[in-house]
Amino acid sequence: MVRRIATQVHKQASRLLRAEYIKERPAWFQAVLDHPPLPLPPRAPPARTGDDLPKKLSSARPQDPKVFSIVYAEDELRRQFFRDHPFEAFRPTTLTEGGAIRDVHPIRGNQWTRLRQRGRNPSPEDCILFALNLHKHHYLSINQAYLTSVAQFRSLRSEHHIATLVGAKEAEMHGAQFGWTQTEIIFNKETQALETWQKKHEADLTAAANRKRWRAIVERNGPISEFTKGREYVRLWKEGVRPDYSPVLTSTSPTEDAVQEPMIDFMGTGSQRS
Structure with missing residues (x-):
């Protein structure tokens, strides 16, 4: 049965009985006829004052509500940082957090005045967070905070690079032997690939010569x-x-060449x- 409101249920049941779709009267049918449900009150429109009435009726489509974009300051700093330092995106990093998420560094807020306080080899995220910290807690403009953070980041990276080179030289002087770098490994793979091309070319020439072994070669x-x-x-x-x-099945001697027929x-x- 189609779903209907309470005042129409017994009427629909009566029509089904007349059409002999229902053979017996339901147990509730006579009771509902004796005491029918109360009709629903008519739906009245809400009262309106003069201020609520529309001033001008228009058939134009109402304007769509505008959604404000969500902007974070660290996103702008990160975008500008990688625009100025594109090769920082190629540095290897790990996305594994381990057993738990890393705890918040204890040095933050007003205590964080220099980037060196987070380590001598800062990451790009440390530089971005330091610029944001200078902007929020030390009341610097976003541009000045970014310039200060990037200057300290570059200084620390230069110190780390020089210290690494000096440490490698000292280790070599004491007899340490380092393996191939990633660049040398890639160059060796390219050289091996080029050698396979040369071998393939030689094999193709040999195969072509073998295919021509029945060709007559006149000397x-x-x-x-x-x-x-x-x-x-x-x-x-x-x-x-x-x-x-x-x-000629047999070779001839020089004396026989003189008496051979032309x-x-x-x-x-x-x-x-x-």
Whole structure:
């Protein structure tokens, strides 16, 4: 049955009984007929005063409500920092937090006056948080706080870089041996890849030569004659001279070369047999 309001339930049941869709009267049918439910009061429109009435009716579509954008100061600082230091994004970092999230550093707020207080090798996030801290707790403008934080960040990074180079030199002087750097490993992989290309080219040349192993290679030791377009061959054929195409199976000595009969070259003049 379609869902209806209380005042229409018994009416719908009566229509179903007349259509013999329901064979027996429900137990509640006679009771509802004797005591029908009260009708619902009509819905009256809310009272309006003169100020509530619209001044001008318009069929135009109402304007959509504007949503204000959520802007954080650290996002602007982070965007400007990586625009000025793009290579900082290539430094390796870890996204694993471990068993728990790192605790908040004890030095913060008004106590945090220098970036060095968070360590001698600060990260980009430390620089951004320090600039935000200067802006909030030391009442510097956002631009001045950013310039101060970046200047200290660059100084600490320079000190760390120089200390690392000096430490590596001292370790090498004491006999330490360092492995390949990541740059050298990549260069070696590129060299190996180029060598595979050279080997593949040589293999292709060898395969091409093997495919041509049935090609006849004629070695001419005599002088190169002029091409006669087959007229010399026809002349010898008319004279009854038969060519000999059998290969030389044995090598001859220099004394035998003097008594050998000349082999006729059908492409030009006669030449001595090799």
